[in-house]
Amino acid sequence: MGTETEEDGRTRDAGHGEDDGPAAGARRAARRDAAVRAAVARGLLGPGHPLVALLDVTGIRESAAGLREAFAAVTPPGTPVLHAFAVKATPLVPVLRLLHTEGVGAEVASPGELALARAAGVPPERTVLDSPAKTPAELREALALGVAVNADNPQELARLDALAADSPSGPGGLRSPVGIRVNPQVGGGTIEALSTATATSKFGVALRDEGAREWVVRAYLDRPWLTRLHTHTGSQGIALPLMARGVAETYALAEEINRRAGRRQVDTVDIGGGLPVDFTSDTAGPTYARYARLLKETVPGLLDGRYGLVTEFGRSLLAKHGTVVARVEYAKSAGGRAVAVTHAGVQVATRTVYAPAAWPLRIAAYDAAGRPKAGPVVTQDVAGPACFAGDLLARGIPLPLLEQDDHVAVLDTGAYAFAHHYGYNSLPRPAVHGFTVHPADGADGPDPMDGPDHAGGPEAPGDGVAFALVRPAQTAEELVAESGGAHADALLR
Ligand SMILES: *Cc1c(COP(=O)(O)O)cnc(C)c1O
Numbered sequence: 001m002g003t004e005t006e007e008d009g010r011t012r013d014a015g016h017g018e019d020d021g022p023a024a025g026a027r028r029a030a031r032r033d034a035a036v037r038a039a040v041a042r043g044l045l046g047p048g049h050p051l052v053a054l055l056d057v058t059g060i061r062e063s064a065a066g067l068r069e070a071f072a073a074v075t076p077p078g079t080p081v082l083h084a085f086a087v088k089a090t091p092l093v094p095v096l097r098l099l100h101t102e103g104v105g106a107e108v109a110s111p112g113e114l115a116l117a118r119a120a121g122v123p124p125e126r127t128v129l130d131s132p133a134k135t136p137a138e139l140r141e142a143l144a145l146g147v148a149v150n151a152d153n154p155q156e157l158a159r160l161d162a163l164a165a166d167s168p169s170g171p172g173g174l175r176s177p178v179g180i181r182v183n184p185q186v187g188g189g190t191i192e193a194l195s196t197a198t199a200t201s202k203f204g205v206a207l208r209d210e211g212a213r214e215w216v217v218r219a220y221l222d223r224p225w226l227t228r229l230h231t232h233t234g235s236q237g238i239a240l241p242l243m244a245r246g247v248a249e250t251y252a253l254a255e256e257i258n259r260r261a262g263r264r265q266v267d268t269v270d271i272g273g274g275l276p277v278d279f280t281s282d283t284a285g286p287t288y289a290r291y292a293r294l295l296k297e298t299v300p301g302l303l304d305g306r307y308g309l310v311t312e313f314g315r316s317l318l319a320k321h322g323t324v325v326a327r328v329e330y331a332k333s334a335g336g337r338a339v340a341v342t343h344a345g346v347q348v349a350t351r352t353v354y355a356p357a358a359w360p361l362r363i364a365a366y367d368a369a370g371r372p373k374a375g376p377v378v379t380q381d382v383a384g385p386a387c388f389a390g391d392l393l394a395r396g397i398p399l400p401l402l403e404q405d406d407h408v409a410v411l412d413t414g415a416y417a418f419a420h421h422y423g424y425n426s427l428p429r430p431a432v433h434g435f436t437v438h439p440a441d442g443a444d445g446p447d448p449m450d451g452p453d454h455a456g457g458p459e460a461p462g463d464g465v466a467f468a469l470v471r472p473a474q475t476a477e478e479l480v481a482e483s484g485g486a487h488a489d490a491l492l493r
Pocket of ligand 1: 107272316
């Protein structure tokens with residue numbers, strides 16, 4: 001595989017659903033349309049369930065394959081490459097298990113995320129722990145399991161020193177690969193809150209600060225068990241060349257450490273994640289293949305087989321494969337503006353509601369039966385159910401006029417959206433269903449005869465869509481329990 005030229009790599013892209021051009025986007029949209037239709041027909045969505053989240057299993061598999069292929073095409077055969085999915089992007093156990101079967105491990109950043117990865121069956125040697133605030137207990141657990149750890153700062157490294165000294169297999173006898181996260185300070189992108197390589201970012205050791213680079217090199221020379229180097233330049237809004245520059249700076253540091261150590265002490269470079277996603281169209285954005293080729297041009301030495309690689313992509317693996325579908329409860333007009341009041345708002349797309357300019361989402365209109373809605377386009381607002389005026393998923397967008405009992409689909413919400421529930425107004429977490437569409441009859445035309453008889457069934461004959469429950473909707477009982485229901489008298493004593 002790795003002996004193929006880049007031209008070959010490019011040719012192969014087309015066959016792996018990873019040509020994220022219009023054709024792949026159209027296939028995704030066709031699968032989505034079939035799933036929305038089937039969800040309505042089968043009652044996953046209805047008056048009693050006005051909100052649901054759907055995950056396109058085929059799309060997730062295609063993205064994972066695209067990632068594997070992209071790095072296989074730019075590294076010699078046998079180069080160790082661990083793709084570790086950034087669990088924070090979609091913290092759902094069945095998703096982590098699916099990715100694991102697709103050869104993708106887990107990057108975790110909290111005890112909760114580590115527990116999810118373990119529940120999904122991701123083995124410790126395919127798990128990486130990054131976080132800026134690891135407690136001694138978290139570090140001890142990770143080292144006991146053999147999970148890779150990237151130390152964020154000198155104080156964390158001191159804690160690791162103590163744990164290494166206490167190791168059952170003798171001082172320095174750590175089972176886990178351990179590295180240090182560096183911030184190459186190459187600059188930020190268009191979204192300040194997600195730019196991790198600015199001069200003053202809270203993450204990693206700021207490499208260009210006075211004395212920092214020398215401190216890092218000495219840290220490695222003093223600790224033979226430090227074998228990795230980690231960077232993550234940022235998420236969404238970071239241009240590819242800036243990401244590649246961050247990786248190049250990190251590679252140069254690995255080379256410097258190894259030169260001064262006189263051996264290949266750093267054997268693996270963890271290049272982080274951060275590939276941006278196009279939220280404005282059905283096109284996914286830059287492909288893994290494009291990014292891998294850019295890295296091959298910018299940092300050829302990193303990909304020549306001397307180093308193992310770890311990647312930590314999150315958003316780019318999942319965002320395009322999730323859809324929130326909500327019923328239009330009421331359609332009204334205010335000050336001449338049409339407003340659709342739906343069940344999808346701040347609780348499932350928090351960033352979009354609070355920072356609409358940075359996080360625009362596309363909305364698709366479907367009719368009461370879940371068919372794509374046609375008709376003249378009208379400027380309208382799409383509002384959520386929460387009790388504050390800003391709870392709008394879209395303002396003044398052109399859509400066929402939404403009416404009561406229609407549906408809206410909030411697109412590209414598979415990462416950092418419906419899996420990041422925000423408990424405003426005690427709105428419940430929606431159910432999440434995975435779906436697959438069988439091409440023979442599904443994508444082109446769901447069977448209109450399929451009715452509520454099939455509600456809840458895994459697969460209704462005819463429409464070609466199979467659903468699988470990923471997470472049930474939160475119940476009122478669960479909401480009460482989470483809200484101190486068992487302690488109702490607590491403040492009366
Ligand atoms: C958030 C994060 C990622 C994933 O970023 P995406 O933009 O979702 O690809 C990877 N690594 C680290 C350290 C992160 O904090």
